[in-house]
Amino acid sequence: MKRNIIISVFSLLALCVASVAMAAGPLTVDIHGPGQRMVNITLLPPKGLDDSQVPSAPAKAFEELVANNLSYIPFLKIVPISTLLGGDPSTGVKGVDIDYKPMRLARIDLAMTTGWNGSYIEARVFETFSGRRVVGKSYNDVGAMTLAQAADRFCSAFLEELTGKKGFFDSPIAFVRQENKTKEIFTVLPQGRELRRITKLGGFNLSPAWSTDGTKIAFTHIGRTRHELGIYDSTTKKITMMTKGLGQTVISPVFGPSDRLIVALNRNGSTNIHELDGSFKPKKMLARSPYIDVSPSFDRTGSKMAFTSGRAGNPHIYMMDMKSGKVRRVTTTGKYNTHPCLSPNGRYLAYTHRTSNGHRIYLHDLTTGREKQITFGPGNDEYPAFGPDGYFVAFSSSRSGEYKLYLSTRHGDTPRKISTGKGQAFAPAWDTALQR
Amino acid sequence: MKSRWSLAIMVIFALALVVSAGCAKKKTTSTPPDPQVEIKDDTKWTPPPPPVEPKVDEAALAAEAEVRAKSEAVEELTSVTIHFGFDSYELSEESRAILALKANIMRKYDDVRVVIEGHCDERGTEEYNLALGERRARAAYEHLVILGVNPERMSIVSFGEERPINPAHTEIAWEENRRSEFVVQ
Numbered sequence: 001m002k003r004n005i006i007i008s009v010f011s012l013l014a015l016c017v018a019s020v021a022m023a024a025g026p027l028t029v030d031i032h033g034p035g036q037r038m039v040n041i042t043l044l045p046p047k048g049l050d051d052s053q054v055p056s057a058p059a060k061a062f063e064e065l066v067a068n069n070l071s072y073i074p075f076l077k078i079v080p081i082s083t084l085l086g087g088d089p090s091t092g093v094k095g096v097d098i099d100y101k102p103m104r105l106a107r108i109d110l111a112m113t114t115g116w117n118g119s120y121i122e123a124r125v126f127e128t129f130s131g132r133r134v135v136g137k138s139y140n141d142v143g144a145m146t147l148a149q150a151a152d153r154f155c156s157a158f159l160e161e162l163t164g165k166k167g168f169f170d171s172p173i174a175f176v177r178q179e180n181k182t183k184e185i186f187t188v189l190p191q192g193r194e195l196r197r198i199t200k201l202g203g204f205n206l207s208p209a210w211s212t213d214g215t216k217i218a219f220t221h222i223g224r225t226r227h228e229l230g231i232y233d234s235t236t237k238k239i240t241m242m243t244k245g246l247g248q249t250v251i252s253p254v255f256g257p258s259d260r261l262i263v264a265l266n267r268n269g270s271t272n273i274h275e276l277d278g279s280f281k282p283k284k285m286l287a288r289s290p291y292i293d294v295s296p297s298f299d300r301t302g303s304k305m306a307f308t309s310g311r312a313g314n315p316h317i318y319m320m321d322m323k324s325g326k327v328r329r330v331t332t333t334g335k336y337n338t339h340p341c342l343s344p345n346g347r348y349l350a351y352t353h354r355t356s357n358g359h360r361i362y363l364h365d366l367t368t369g370r371e372k373q374i375t376f377g378p379g380n381d382e383y384p385a386f387g388p389d390g391y392f393v394a395f396s397s398s399r400s401g402e403y404k405l406y407l408s409t410r411h412g413d414t415p416r417k418i419s420t421g422k423g424q425a426f427a428p429a430w431d432t433a434l435q436r
Numbered sequence: 437m438k439s440r441w442s443l444a445i446m447v448i449f450a451l452a453l454v455v456s457a458g459c460a461k462k463k464t465t466s467t468p469p470d471p472q473v474e475i476k477d478d479t480k481w482t483p484p485p486p487p488v489e490p491k492v493d494e495a496a497l498a499a500e501a502e503v504r505a506k507s508e509a510v511e512e513l514t515s516v517t518i519h520f521g522f523d524s525y526e527l528s529e530e531s532r533a534i535l536a537l538k539a540n541i542m543r544k545y546d547d548v549r550v551v552i553e554g555h556c557d558e559r560g561t562e563e564y565n566l567a568l569g570e571r572r573a574r575a576a577y578e579h580l581v582i583l584g585v586n587p588e589r590m591s592i593v594s595f596g597e598e599r600p601i602n603p604a605h606t607e608i609a610w611e612e613n614r615r616s617e618f619v620v621q
Contacts, residue, residue: 183598204598207563220566225551225621226593227566248592249570252563264567269574271567292567308564314523315564336523338561352561359561382561427562 065151074413165389167434192419214433257302299346350384374412539583557610569594
């Protein structure tokens with residue numbers, strides 16, 4: 001009997017505790033909501049694990065990498081530890097080693113701890129309100145080369161916990177870079193690292209697009225007398241050029257449903273979107289019209305295709321249902337709407353809208369039909385590209401006097417420049433493979 | 437015998453009439469008598485030197501002239517570009533006239549092959565401009581085909597906005613950049 005009472009009292013207590021915790025709820029950020037709240041985070045000083053010393057140089061480098069990565073997240077604000085009353089509130093890296101009170105007073109929502117033991121790192125983020133561990137990861141054999149990778153992986157895991165979407169820090173962006181009179185294709189991570197050259201073909205290499213698994217990049221090559229279809233394979237590091245049966249014009253190749261190439265060709269007098277077969281021969285025409293059709297863009301399932309068409313007299317954005325072949329017009333305002341990009345989940349459509357002050361990026365919500373401007377110049381803002389999360393939007397802008405890549409979000413957050421090295425940068429295309 | 441005499445008399449009379457008529461005419465004329473000009477020429481006539489045998493033969497000369505004429509024609513074919521309105525691939529009257537001249541040259545020199553390039557100004561966006569440039573090149577191509585140029589001798593390439601001839605960001609520069617160019621291969 002006595003035992004039963006003790007059990008019931010305990011279970012009642014447990015229930016109370018649970019309900020309090022439920023009321024607070026874990027901290028998440030709804031990136032698909034109408035807006036977002038600012039989340040304050042502080043990076044607590046690194047600690048030695050198992051009485052070892054903190055290696056000061058790599059620890060500092062790691063903290064800087066994480067801080068730089070997090071600075072790309074528009075809803076995260078890094079609060080320096082110096083603003084806390086009483087200084088460092090932690091004695092170790094685990095939840096029990098942290099005094100959350102001064103952080104709660106300073107309105108800090110999240111605290112990150114880092115523990116070091118030689119080349120072994122443990123990194124955690126805690127909620128200051130509940131003490132809940134948001135994310136905890138450990139990395140072995142972290143050297144100078146792999147430090148950045150560890151920082152990227154950790155930040156990606158952290159962001160995934162917060163937003164439910166993965167892949168931001170480790171999904172590369174392919175883009176076009178001007179080199180004297182030629183344009184070549186490169187890739188870079190959104191946080192501006194791992195800049196890699198893909199082509200060195202001369203001429204103009206334009207419109208890069210990723211395969212759904214992120215192993216291939218298709219692009220247009222313009223030589224002196226014709227266009228060619230180029231395909232880069234990252235597994236073999238080889239580029240294959242295709243011309244046969246494609247005609248003189250190859251515009252905006254993308255990988256469509258089942259990774260088949262979809263590309264605008266001109267085979268009978270007008271530029272139309274064609275589906276190619278496995279051996280890169282035109283198989284069928286999509287959304288046939290006697291006018292210009294270019295720039296196809298697909299969602300991850302490949303069930304919907306957005307594209308630009310001149311069928312109404314001016315270029316506008318249209319959607320085609322791949323199953324029924326039915327085409328409907330999406331944009332109705334303005335006289336020049338081009339370069340659509342569908343979000344991976346197919347809900348949002350970003351495109352370039354020409355205004356009297358230059359091009360701007362607009363966002364169309366396909367479920368509600370609502371539209372809004374998400375970039376504001378100056379100069380031209382062009383080539384929107386959704387990230388794997390459908391939250392970030394990369395684009396190219398001439399706001400600084402020359403075209404460079406920038407990062408904003410679906411909500412139109414203040415753009416951040418992506419460092420891409422020397423030369424103008426155009427046509428970002430984001431690898432969304434991690435969103436499967 | 438009598439009739440012979442009368443015939444002789446008639447002849448004499450007729451002659452007299454002619455002479456008297458001539459005299460009468462001379463009397464009415466007011467032109468002075470021709471002045472007598474004495475031509476004196478002391479120089480001795482020397483025959484012109486016999487024509488020098490040409491060092492190059494006629495055929496080579498003609499060929500050279502032909503080459504020059506052809507290079508001038510090619511120059512004319514490539515130096516004149518045709519221009520378009522914003523977001524348009526319609527051929528203007530002026531463009532048609534230029535294309536007619538080009539067609540003449542193309543028909544005359546039937547071994548000349550051209551690449552027709554389509555170009556756009558920077559105001560549009562890249563991919564749509566590539567298609568628009570293609571349309572511009574194709575408009576010129578199709579017009580030349582109508583004017584009797586063998587389509588096999590022409591090909592099309594669009595550069596979109598990649599190769600402006602005037603890099604400025606002005607109305608005039610944009611007008612210059614919206615064009616079809618003809619490159620002889």
